[in-house]
Amino acid sequence: MREVVKNEKTNLLQLEEHFYQLNDVAEPNVFRNLFPYDEVPKIAFNDRIVPHNMPEEIWITDTTFRDGQQSRAPYTAEQIVTIYDYLHRLGGPNGKIRQSEFFLYSKKDRDAVYKCLERGYKFPEVTSWIRANKKDFQLVKDIGLRETGILVSCSDYHIFYKMRMTRREAMNQYLSVIRECLETGISPRCHLEDITRSDIYGFVIPFCLELMKLMEEYQIPIRIRACDTMGYGVNFAGAVIPRSVQGIIYGLTTHAGVPSELIEWHGHNDFYKAVTNSTTAWLYGASGVNCSLFGIGERTGNTPLEAMVFEYAQLRGSLDGMDTTVITELAEYFEKELGYVMPDRTPFCGKNFNVTRAGIHADGLLKNEEIYNIFDTEKFLNRPVLVSVSNTSGLAGIAHWMNTYYHLEGERAVDKNSELVHLVKEKVDQQYDDGRVTVMTDAELTEMINDCCQKLQIEL
Known part of the structure; x- marks a missing residue:
């Protein structure tokens, strides 16, 4: 007869557990009902x-x-x-x-x-x-x-x-x-x-x-x-x-x-x-x-x-x-150093894990980053939230992107009145005037900004 004992961790009375002995089977139990090799494995329940x-x-x-x-x-x-x-x-x-x-x-x-x-x-x-x-x-x-x-x-x-x-x-x-x-x-x-x-x-x-x-x-x-x-x-x-x-x-x-x-x-x-x-x-x-x-x-x-x-x-x-x-x-x-290619959307590590691309999301993010950022990524990962640039970003959105992407702070930061920001926006607007519907990629923006910097004879 199984003995009733007190579980010192839960302070509840429990029936003493069974004694488990090796079941030395003659044939392997490969749980074919759960793992039929020619089908997708099955998840079964006994509740x-x-x-x-x-x-x-x-x-x-x-x-x-x-x-x-x-x-x-x-x-x-x-x-x-x-x-x-x-x-x-x-x-x-x-x-x-x-x-x-x-x-x-x-x-x-x-x-x-x-x-x-x-x-x-x-x-x-x-x-x-x-x-x-x-x-x-x-x-x-x-x-x-x-x-x-x-x-x-x-x-x-x-x-x-x-x-x-x-x-x-x-x-x-x-x-x-x-x-x-x-x-x-x-x-x-x-x-x-x-x-x-x-x-x-x-x-x-x-x-x-x-x-x-x-x-x-x-x-x-x-x-x-x-x-x-x-x-x-x-x-x-x-x-x-x-x-x-x-x-x-x-x-x-x-x-x-x-x-x-x-x-x-x-x-x-x-x-x-x-x-x-x-x-x-x-x-x-x-x-x-x-x-x-x-x-x-x-x-x-x-x-x-x-x-x-x-x-x-x-x-x-x-x-x-x-x-x-x-x-x-x-x-x-x-x-x-190791040449490892990190997928862009890898949580916490990928290039785009905290980048907002949809225009309506970017608008909310510019007003308050908590709306579309999982936590203070700048504090915990040294990764400030980024806003992607599209036809709805405006001058402020482009300035925000440049400041975060290039880590521009203090006197180095740009704002919506910057000549550089205006020139970049003109190039972005031209893309959408020509029929573009997707957001600008980082590579495209950096190329645009480099061209504009050369034209204005400035450095970021």
């Missing part, structure tokens, strides 16, 4: 609702140099150190960007790690991602890292089709590798690959229960990273596992007994859900969300780190020391 369970403290971890680097040309050691410096500044004195993970395979990888460690920053903590063998564990220890990531694929797609094992064989192999890691005094971070296609109660929870036993035995933290490798996770209330993000987090915390501070969510954006799924993981009990700068990662990418900075601020009502102006500096560094 089982789990409660919000926001941890007392939440944070961001970074995978720019690991998962992010798997989808682009490798960074140089110098570039890694520069980006690491930016992450340190962005995370602020309270270390809201808690960790950053690195490869250790090559000398270049290790050189970058040594240089980052020389910075002496408490945050982001330098962690690694290695092959699961004793030689690599010793390498982590020799370098002086406290924690390393270990791949522990958990869906039957991987266990049966890739590893050619049974669930029992896979679990035993994983546990032996993790025990080896613990023997060296290193804290393992278990990357539960493909968790959104796994048997949560038949494999994931029994496996995590064993991990918690190892943690108690060795008195070394074991972190669980729930990896939505294919982006199948959904955050809809009442959706069934394994696709339900809140269902997965609830299972880890309630049934497997994993503390929130040892759980992090790693999302991919295959179905445009990386950000909402990461936020949901926070709301339902994961302290960490694992991200990559600008979402750069395999296939459609990872959860964008900069997005979760602003998700954090919205949930907590504070940035808690994070310096969001660094996001703009990082975007400029990626474009100028």
